[in-house]
Amino acid sequence: MPGIVLVGAQWGDEGKGKVTDLLAERADAVVRFQGGNNAGHTIVRGRQTFKLHLIPSGILHKDTLCVIGNGVVIDPRVLTDELEELRRRRVDTASLRISANAHLIMPYHLMLDHAGEAKLGKLQIGTTRRGIGPCYADKAARLGIRVQDLLDEKILKKKIVAALEPKRLSLRPFAKDPQLDLQTITEEYVTYGHRLAPYIADTVRLVHERLDAGQTVVFEGAQGALLDIDHGTYPFVTSSNPVAGAACVGAGVGPKDIDEVWGVIKAYGTRVGAGPFPTELDGALADEIRERGGEYGTTTGRARRVGWLDLVALRYAARINSLTALAIMKLDVLSGIERICVCTRYRGPEGAEFDYFPYHQTVLHHAGGEYVNLPGWIEDLSDCRDEADLPAAARDYLQFVSDFVGVPIALVGVGPGGDQVIWTQASAGMAGSGWAASATA
Numbered sequence: 001m002p003g004i005v006l007v008g009a010q011w012g013d014e015g016k017g018k019v020t021d022l023l024a025e026r027a028d029a030v031v032r033f034q035g036g037n038n039a040g041h042t043i044v045r046g047r048q049t050f051k052l053h054l055i056p057s058g059i060l061h062k063d064t065l066c067v068i069g070n071g072v073v074i075d076p077r078v079l080t081d082e083l084e085e086l087r088r089r090r091v092d093t094a095s096l097r098i099s100a101n102a103h104l105i106m107p108y109h110l111m112l113d114h115a116g117e118a119k120l121g122k123l124q125i126g127t128t129r130r131g132i133g134p135c136y137a138d139k140a141a142r143l144g145i146r147v148q149d150l151l152d153e154k155i156l157k158k159k160i161v162a163a164l165e166p167k168r169l170s171l172r173p174f175a176k177d178p179q180l181d182l183q184t185i186t187e188e189y190v191t192y193g194h195r196l197a198p199y200i201a202d203t204v205r206l207v208h209e210r211l212d213a214g215q216t217v218v219f220e221g222a223q224g225a226l227l228d229i230d231h232g233t234y235p236f237v238t239s240s241n242p243v244a245g246a247a248c249v250g251a252g253v254g255p256k257d258i259d260e261v262w263g264v265i266k267a268y269g270t271r272v273g274a275g276p277f278p279t280e281l282d283g284a285l286a287d288e289i290r291e292r293g294g295e296y297g298t299t300t301g302r303a304r305r306v307g308w309l310d311l312v313a314l315r316y317a318a319r320i321n322s323l324t325a326l327a328i329m330k331l332d333v334l335s336g337i338e339r340i341c342v343c344t345r346y347r348g349p350e351g352a353e354f355d356y357f358p359y360h361q362t363v364l365h366h367a368g369g370e371y372v373n374l375p376g377w378i379e380d381l382s383d384c385r386d387e388a389d390l391p392a393a394a395r396d397y398l399q400f401v402s403d404f405v406g407v408p409i410a411l412v413g414v415g416p417g418g419d420q421v422i423w424t425q426a427s428a429g430m431a432g433s434g435w436a437a438s439a440t441a
C-alpha cells in the first residue's frame, strides 16, 4: 500500500499523462488497466514532448515498474513502434512488463472498426478506428487472442482461424486484403512475439509483490468516466470501463488495495467524437479555447469539441469513481475570459430540471446546461506555483468546483510543463503526501 487510482473524470484528454508522470516520481509501479491505443497521454519534459498510447506514463522514471495490465487491449505493431521511438529518444524501457493475459488487437479488428463506422454513416460514434471495440467484443465472445499466444505459433494459428471464421460475412469487402491472409498474420504476429517476449510477464504477481511490500502503485486510467461503456453516454462511449472500479479487474487487485482515487479534469470541458455534450460551446469562444488549449486529439489529430465545465456530470463522475481528490488541469487556458460559466443543472426540452446525470439517452441528448457565472481573471497563470500566486477569482473558481462536487483539489495545472503545477494544501494529507515537497525540492 498505498494504491492510488488515477482516472479521467470527463470525456478523456484531461491531462492524465502529465499527472501520472508527476505521481510516478514517487511511485514504485504504474499500471495501465484498460483501453488501448485509442489513448494518447502527453508528457512535456523541458523541450521534449512524449505522446504515449500504450506504455504507462511512468516510463520516464527508469526505476518505476511500468505494467500494461491484463485489462488493456494491445496492438503489437503500435506497441513495438512506441518502444522503438522511446529507445531512439534514449528512454530506458527495461522496466516495462506486459501482461500475458492482455488481449491483442488483430488486423481484422481494425477493419471491423472502420467497416462498423462506415455502416453507421451519420450515426457513427467517431471511434479512433484503432480496433478497440471489435477487440473487446472478441474478448467477451471468447475468441480473443492473448499476448501469451504470441509465444506458440501453432496455438496462435489455430486461434486466428477460430476468430476469423464467424467474421467472414462482415469481412467480405476485405476478402482479398493480404492483411487477412492466415499465414501472413501468423508470421507477422510471431515476429511481434519475439520482440515483446522479454517484457511478457505474470504482471498480477508483480503488482501484488509491490503492494504487499507496502510500496506505492499508481493505476493509470485511459479515457474518462463519461466514455465508460456502462456509465457513460452509451452508445457514444468506448468499449471498456475507464472508471476506478476497473483498476481492480484490469490489474488483478482487490478493492482493498485501493487507498485513493484521483479524478483528473480540465477547468473546462472537451469531447472528441460524437455524442451528447450538454455544455458544448460553438463560435468564437469555442475556437479561442480550442486554440489556446491546443485541443486537438493526441491520437487522431481531430479538433476537440469544447464546452463549459459540467458540474452535474462531474458530481456523477465523482460518485461512480469514489473520487478522493481532484487534479484540475489547464486552469491557465481560461485567463482572459471575462465571465466563466459552470453548469450546475440540466434543463430538458420540456422544461424539466435535472440536478443529477440523467440515465435516459433521449433526455441527455436534448438537455442543455443551466449556468452559474463566475468572475474571470486576466492574469497569466503559467508562472504560478503556489495557491497564493493565483488571482482571487481563480481561487474562487477552484473553491466553487471543489465545494459543489465535495472533493478536495490536490493539484492544479497552469501549463503543459511538468513544473507548471500547484500542489494545494489539501494534497499534503493524502496518500500522495509529500508529493508537493518532492516536486519543489
Ligand code: GDP
Residues within 6 Å of the ligand: 008, 012, 013, 014, 015, 016, 017, 018, 039, 040, 041, 042, 043, 044, 293, 294, 298, 329, 330, 331, 332, 333, 412, 413, 414, 415, 416, 417, 420
Ligand atoms: P490525457 O489523455 O488525459 O493524458 O491528456 P492528453 O495528453 O490527450 O491532452 C492533454 C493536453 O493538455 C496535452 O497536450 C498536455 O500537454 C496539455 N496539458 C496538461 N496539463 C496542462 C495544463 O495545466 N495547462 C495547459 N495549458 N496544458 C496542459
Ligand code: IMO
Residues within 6 Å of the ligand: 008, 011, 012, 013, 014, 038, 039, 040, 041, 125, 126, 127, 128, 129, 130, 131, 132, 133, 221, 222, 223, 224, 227, 236, 237, 238, 239, 272, 273, 274, 298
Ligand atoms: P485518452 O486516454 C478522448 C473516444 C473516441 C470516440 C469513443 C470511442 O487519451 O483520454 P474507441 O476508439 O475507443 O472505440 O472510440 O471514445 N475516445 C477518446 N476520447 N480521449 C481518449 O483517450 C479516447 N479514447 C477513445 O473519440 O468518441
Ligand code: MG
Residues within 6 Å of the ligand: 012, 013, 014, 039, 040, 041, 042, 298
Ligand atoms: Mg489523450
